[in-house]
Amino acid sequence: MATVKRCIMDLGSKYTAWSSVSTLIQKNLVMKTHNPARFSLTEDGLALGGRLESLEGTKDGPEGDREARSEGDEEGEEEEGVAAVVDLTASDDDEEKEEDRLHPTETCAAQPRSVVPGMFFSGKPQNVPSRNPNSWSLLPGSYEIILCVDFIETTGGSKHCKQELVKELQRNGVSFDVRKLNVGDFLWVAREKVSPVPGQLRTPVGRELVLDYIIERKRMDDLCGSIIDGRFREQKFRLKRCGLRKPCYLVEECGKAASHLSLPETTLQQAIINTQVIDRFFVKRVQDVRESVAYLTVMTRYLNKLYQNCTLTCRSRELEGDGEDEEEEVEERGSPSCSLISFAEFNHGAIKNKCQTVKEVFARQLMQVSGLSGDKAAAILELYSTPLSLLTAYERCAGETEKEKLLSSIRYGKLKRNLGPALSRTVYQLYCTQGALT
Numbered sequence: 001m002a003t004v005k006r007c008i009m010d011l012g013s014k015y016t017a018w019s020s021v022s023t024l025i026q027k028n029l030v031m032k033t034h035n036p037a038r039f040s041l042t043e044d045g046l047a048l049g050g051r052l053e054s055l056e057g058t059k060d061g062p063e064g065d066r067e068a069r070s071e072g073d074e075e076g077e078e079e080e081g082v083a084a085v086v087d088l089t090a091s092d093d094d095e096e097k098e099e100d101r102l103h104p105t106e107t108c109a110a111q112p113r114s115v116v117p118g119m120f121f122s123g124k125p126q127n128v129p130s131r132n133p134n135s136w137s138l139l140p141g142s143y144e145i146i147l148c149v150d151f152i153e154t155t156g157g158s159k160h161c162k163q164e165l166v167k168e169l170q171r172n173g174v175s176f177d178v179r180k181l182n183v184g185d186f187l188w189v190a191r192e193k194v195s196p197v198p199g200q201l202r203t204p205v206g207r208e209l210v211l212d213y214i215i216e217r218k219r220m221d222d223l224c225g226s227i228i229d230g231r232f233r234e235q236k237f238r239l240k241r242c243g244l245r246k247p248c249y250l251v252e253e254c255g256k257a258a259s260h261l262s263l264p265e266t267t268l269q270q271a272i273i274n275t276q277v278i279d280r281f282f283v284k285r286v287q288d289v290r291e292s293v294a295y296l297t298v299m300t301r302y303l304n305k306l307y308q309n310c311t312l313t314c315r316s317r318e319l320e321g322d323g324e325d326e327e328e329e330v331e332e333r334g335s336p337s338c339s340l341i342s343f344a345e346f347n348h349g350a351i352k353n354k355c356q357t358v359k360e361v362f363a364r365q366l367m368q369v370s371g372l373s374g375d376k377a378a379a380i381l382e383l384y385s386t387p388l389s390l391l392t393a394y395e396r397c398a399g400e401t402e403k404e405k406l407l408s409s410i411r412y413g414k415l416k417r418n419l420g421p422a423l424s425r426t427v428y429q430l431y432c433t434q435g436a437l438t
Helices: 017-026 043-057 061-074 092-102 159-171 220-229 231-240 255-260 265-277 289-306 317-323 343-349 358-366 374-383 387-396 400-404 421-433
Strands: 030-033 037-041 121-123 143-150 176-179 186-192 208-219 246-252 282-286 311-314 337-342
Touching: 017 030, 037 043, 143 159, 143 289, 159 289, 186 289, 208 220, 208 231, 208 289, 208 343, 220 231, 220 246, 220 265, 231 358, 231 374, 246 265, 246 289, 265 282, 282 289, 337 343, 358 374, 358 387, 387 421, 400 421
Parallel strands: 143 176, 208 246, 246 282, 311 337
Antiparallel strands: 030 037, 037 121, 143 186, 186 208, 208 337
């Protein structure tokens, strides 16, 4: 077996203590967290440390260590059931078999099952933290940025405009892929570069991570129709919950045609402003499909430059709360790494008609109330997650006046403003007279 490399080397040496960190992380012996980086032993690393400590206990000093390694290399013998050499390059299965052979009377329960607190050391980031067994990373140069276009943008509707969209993207040399997107019209993925495998007919499918940028494209006539039938508010709600941090609306003007729509132009302009100011979406206004493609082209080139030296790691939406306080802003922090969700998980989580929880249905019902935005609905849901909980709260109130003011003091948004008595009264009246929330 290959011997373990020494972690402490002479100054100026090619190998230093950090030379082995990436190997330890890959072997799931060390876990990296925080920025600046902190490192801690995993459960496997802690168990291996115990084995190394017991090995050192069998010999006194460096001379005994060299003697033990010499005996292991030349004679292949073991003393007191402990291996003279530990192989870090062995597979996980080999390590498990080796551990069972060395400690036949011990069980896994005998080993500590948590990371040792305080066992950290900081240094230059070399890799991305592995917070769960399903975490994986894409290193710089191992992936390419691809623009994903929803297939609805290339089929149906105005065939001329949709063909022009594809032709303009091809003319600008943009790498794009047409696929079904369950939310949004355009987004970007980091696709792993793969090579053909000898002996296999097809090239393996590269893994994909979704960048934090998603675009919903709206023509003025489409915006008018979506406001009338209620799709506009629902789309904004779904974009906020899709797991991507940089949603954007790409609004195409209709010129003089806007004056012939079902809603006044002032109403449409006000809806756009509310989307930018109140809902805090980035809004880009263009004149036609050619300007839309120009914007997509510029964004694609910008993202290629932004992520060219970045290590990307896969995160799960179920663990999103763990990273809210340290939300990665690549362009602001110049971080060499960031966490993204996989395309498969993103698209599955954005299915429109999938099974929903009571809380999700209740949120959609609340947002049907005039003046009740997504932030306000989320604030109500923090206190009353189901219609039954809200009904119980109303029943506990002493009188009608108290019931009407029940929701008025709830704070919402970053500014923590109150919902106010008017909106609270509206929700209560709808609840009582129309059964809108039951």
